[in-house]
Amino acid sequence: MGAQQLTGAQQRPDRVVVVGAGQAGYQVAASLREQGHQGGITLVGQEDGLPYERPPLSKAYLKGTADESRLWLRPEAFYTRERVTGTGTVVAVDRPARAVRLGDGRVLGYDHLVLATGSRPRTLDVPGADLRGVRTLRTLRDARALRTDLAGAAHVVVVGAGFIGLEFAAAANEMGRRVTVVETHRRPLGRVVSEPTAAYVTRLHEERGNELLLGQGVAGLRDDGCGRVAAVELADGRLLPADLVLVGVGAAPCTELAEAAGLSVAGGIVTDEQLLTGDPCVSAVGDCAAFPDPRSGARVRVESVQNAVDHARLVADRLTGAPRRYRDLPWFWSDQFSVTLQIAGLDRGHDRAMVLESAPDCFSVLLFRDNGLVAVESVGRPGEHMAARRLLGGGVPLSPWEADAPGFTLRAHLKARSGGPVPAAA
């Protein structure tokens, strides 16, 4: 899809309706006001309460160290002051009429519509998947339920060794629970990190007493006779006792509204490099958007705070008269036990991994493809992670040979290549 020619009204719309009040939807509203948008902003979210941060839900919140008002992205006063209105459920988008219909029958007209519908957890397709005590984690409501369940659980089984599963496994362990993680791949975080980092994460969990059953599928979930989960049946027939099962097997984009409205959907709501859908009055941002990765050219969908915020900021800039192409570098973090894993860049398949280690709990893995740096994973080296973000984000080249030099650091390389002290943000 090429850049679309926009008319004046499309460039500076008056009424903006945002569907979805997660991190991305909230940020569209906040950034629109920051950029001087004077018109109406309706932020329609399905969840009760104010927009909140999701990352703590699998960490501090579970351990009871963050109360709910501390999760709010902004207090109520913000929405009043900035005239950001609305709750409800959007049930349909009528593009010819430029209006959305809500579940209670209300119709809201828009000049620009932003779809920030997010994603929802995938569930298991096995017998017993709907038993009580089998949960997923995405919303505050999910986290509340898990916090309650955890209080009475002794044996916790986590299905899926992705970020959510492992963060939950770490938190449950720290609360004194016995935790087993079951993963079909032969290593944790198989789709997102390299072999060396996966090996470190495995060790991290095992050393603290979590059991990781890798390369192992789940055949079903067994009942206690009263509709509550009692055990997880593995593909090899073994039974794991469980009074709480967290299913963390990835998330699927919420694309139904877009699809029903006739917008293109392919592994997410398809957008161009300005995050516009095929309709110049409709943008898609955050987890639900499938957009062209500026570095590889591939269509990607990214679930992260960074992606949500940077998408939202770009759309707000465009809607207030400053269009640009999306160029922001993806970055991620995951807190497990006392360790923070940081990732800069999107690794869509590397052919070389180089480990720079300064101590067992302090290392970076540099991932190269065709002799060019594509991503960096770090543990305990925040300075190197930030340098990686600058290098990759700024397109500063780095070859494996340069990185192989004794005493090499990303920070020093960045400094040398940018010809001075570490620069301020672009």
Place this chain on the structure above:
Amino acid sequence: MPQITYVAADSTERTLDVSAGLSVMRGAVMNDVDGIAAQCGGSAQCATCHVYVDPKAVAALEEMDEEEDDMLGYTACERRPNSRLSCRLQVTDALDGLVVHLPERQY
């Protein structure tokens, strides 16, 4: 409750009661203070809660750790000797009266 004063880049001031135990960042977010983005929510991942601490108060603060020091190399506005990440400043009774200046931008 300790009072913290947030001074925006345009010199408008807000003085707020912030419970001990919260961070200076959280105090701003919970009280709807503009100018602190705190994209990562206090995980020291983003350097978008950068503040300039009133120079007189710098010595009274807990010293920064290496992580914060590293992150401060990547703020949107220039780092100065009194630069801190407000997510790393825990409010205590001893910090009552603290004044922090917000940079012009966080991105």
